[in-house]
Amino acid sequence: DTGVSQNPRHKITKRGQNVTFRCDPISEHNRLYWYRQTLGQGPEFLTYFQNEAQLEKSRLLSDRFSAERPKGSFSTLEIQRTEQGDSAMYLCASSLGWTSYNEQFFGPGTRLTVL
Amino acid sequence: AQSVTQPDIHITVSEGASLELRCNYSYGATPYLFWYVQSPGQGLQLLLKYFSGDTLVQGIKGFEAEFKRSQSSFNLRKPSVHWSDAAEYFCAATLGGSQGNLIFGKGTKLSVKP
Numbered sequence: 001d002t003g004v005s006q007n008p009r010h011k012i013t014k015r016g017q018n019v020t021f022r023c024d025p026i027s028e029h030n031r032l033y034w035y036r037q038t039l040g041q042g043p044e045f046l047t048y049f050q051n052e053a054q055l056e057k058s059r060l061l062s063d064r065f066s067a068e069r070p071k072g073s074f075s076t077l078e079i080q081r082t083e084q085g086d087s088a089m090y091l092c093a094s095s096l097g098w099t100s101y102n103e104q105f106f107g108p109g110t111r112l113t114v115l
Numbered sequence: 116a117q118s119v120t121q122p123d124i125h126i127t128v129s130e131g132a133s134l135e136l137r138c139n140y141s142y143g144a145t146p147y148l149f150w151y152v153q154s155p156g157q158g159l160q161l162l163l164k165y166f167s168g169d170t171l172v173q174g175i176k177g178f179e180a181e182f183k184r185s186q187s188s189f190n191l192r193k194p195s196v197h198w199s200d201a202a203e204y205f206c207a208a209t210l211g212g213s214q215g216n217l218i219f220g221k222g223t224k225l226s227v228k229p
Contacts (some may be wrong), residue, residue: 003158004158043159045217048216091158100209100216103149103164106160109158
């Protein structure tokens with residue numbers, strides 16, 4: 001049984017560079033969520049997909065952020081022109097069902113450091 | 116605005132002692148409520164959840180939580196803490212329906228003294 005996996009686990013980049021993270025959800029899970037977690041805070045919602053459709057985006061998701069889930073399986077989160085304020089842990093979660101109260105299973109996260 | 120508040124940033128308890136972590140929510144309606152635990156290097160793991168019905172819910176690892184509508188609270192408890200319970204605990208809520216996401220509190224870090 002494989003859970004949610006995220007790659008890379010750590011990413012260090014220079015300000016202004018683009019980065020892309022990947023999330024592989026639990027097989028058959030139709031919902032996929034992205035959250036961001038900064039030090040001393042709880043996870044903050046960024047966006048979610050129902051299969052391949054992106055249904056909701058937080059106002060935290062600026063124009064520099066884009067997420068895709070092209071075939072309703074894995075998802076990518078890209079940050080363009082990174083800023084130091086983007087340094088955070090990016091968490092992916094998946095769930096089976098049609099509502100947000102179905103249990104979300106979280107991956108270990110990708111820690112981004114922007115120098 | 117919808118919010119989840121965990122008043123305690125850090126709590127230290129002795130091994131074998133009881134534990135209560137506080138969580139308050141502010142929503143227009145009663146949300147669905149969750150407690151998650153996050154250990155270093157691990158993903159968030161669901162401990163328990165409350166949807167409706169019995170206000171005392173049992174979870175994994177010996178945890179339980181009590182929903183109190185009058186206090187807008189959903190406090191997590193454990194009668195006897197083990198050293199392996201040291202971690203960060205997050206309370207979360209959602210209205211479900213068209214709302215796609217969980218709203219998390221800022222977390223409470225639990226330290227366990229031997």
